[in-house]
Amino acid sequence: MSTEIKSGKEILDEFFEEVKDDDKLEKNTAGAIIDLYNSGKLTDRNLTNALSDLRDKKDYGKTE
Numbered sequence: 001m002s003t004e005i006k007s008g009k010e011i012l013d014e015f016f017e018e019v020k021d022d023d024k025l026e027k028n029t030a031g032a033i034i035d036l037y038n039s040g041k042l043t044d045r046n047l048t049n050a051l052s053d054l055r056d057k058k059d060y061g062k063t064e
Helices: 008-021 027-038 044-059
Strands: none
Touching (some): 008 027
């Protein structure tokens, strides 16, 4: 009986792939988070800034 144990990176990669394909999630928000993860810049500060930018764009009617 062989059980493969996934690495943390493998688990996160799978998670973010599922997030990308989830139609229930707001696409711009999910995309911003995925972009930060893929670029290795998913930190509390960067996430806060990205979400704030999206909120500002929405408030000013600049999003789709």
